[in-house]
Amino acid sequence: MSGFLAKLQAWFAPIMAWLEPWLPFIFTALTTLAILLIMVIVAAYMIWLERRLLGLWQDRYGPNRVGPFGLGQVVADMLKIFFKEDWVPSFVDKPTFIIAPVIAMSMMMLGFAVIPLSPTLGVADLNIGVLFFLAIAGLSVYAVMLGGWSSNSKYALLGGIRSTAQTISYEVFMGLALMGVVMQAGSFSLRDIVNAQAGMWNVIPQFLAFLAWVPAALAVTHRTPFDLPEAESELVQGYHTEYSGMKFGMFMVSEYVGIVMVSGLTTTLFFGGWHGPGAEQYPILGLVWFCAKTFLFMCSYILVRAALPRPRYDQIMAAGWKFCLPLTLVNLLLTAAVVLWNSGV
């Protein structure tokens, strides 16, 4: 027996020796893949969570038939949607029509790449993290715009145009709101921003920025009360009226991936990321803290949907341009003054 083991070892030794320099790459690849898959699965289960929580808050059950607590509902829905017709209507602009849901989903997933999950964990540690996120948020506008335009349908076009105008309006001050946080950390890197919050979470000194960030974060994911692009009471389904099957599913899932991504970002930027009691000694506890905080924000998205009605379009635009934009500019100056005062230049 031991002879067999020794033979096996001798046989594997050259492979291991050859593999040795590649081990960190393999390890990194596996971690990256695990983060991505877990994030997508969590996003898919957001659908279940949302339906259950909305049920709870509206005095009904929500999905509770498939599996324990209805947990199998997501799997069942996913299997079903894979077998639905992958229909491209004859009146649409075909390439754009197919690319739009891919952009929607991939951009939201890409945004997660810069978020540090724990002191040691995270996909990539970019020194332009915040800029990367802003670029991704800017690109995700194309999904809605192209989806609405290529559908060649009036409802879809109206939804797409509305959404584009709304999202770009909110993007202007979303970037400016984040600059206060950047100033305090002195870096665009999200890891540096988390490290700078060791003493105090950014939500306290940057409360004004947080006030502007909340509506911007809701607008970037097209969630209620900022879901005017898909206001079903007036625009059927907005920009994805003509979509069906998996392409519609991708728009749907991208919304939930967006919630996970933006919740993670809110945690990172304003609520200290992985910081929490004991996180310095045990890095794994940092991950737990990060997940707990992110989960809280994910639930608050659903609470906002359950609690708030949808405002009028002009009210949304007015709130963005007339309130949030001046607010973030003032916050920027205040933060700069405080930072300069403290550094004693």
Added chain:
Amino acid sequence: MGDTLNLFSLAFYVICVFGICGLMIGMSWLLGGRARGRAKEEPFESGVVGVGSARMRMSAKFYLVAMFFVIFDAEALFLYAWAVSVKEAGWAGFAEAVIFITILLAGLVYLWRIGALEWAPDSRKRLKQQQQSETK
């Protein structure tokens, strides 16, 4: 080494993301059924037969918003660069930023005053003024 791993991780992530998207599109194309219908090739308009095409004229308001976005976002970009170098720029840089932001805000106030940020049509605005004058 750390940098290479970092970039490798990001590149791998990007490939996986597009892989998943491609897989979802490809799988549903492969697995989905095919069906024909009489009114299937018409754009959905809540059951009403559509009139004209969707290439219609939109309110100029939306183009105005797009222009504001370009103006304000381009100006915000200068502030991004300032945000990471506040300490290096010092109080002199702060004074310049104050001037810059004041001009930015003055532009916003101007747009506000000329009604560029109003969405209601003029007729509704006149109605509102009428109501106000009646209550007075």
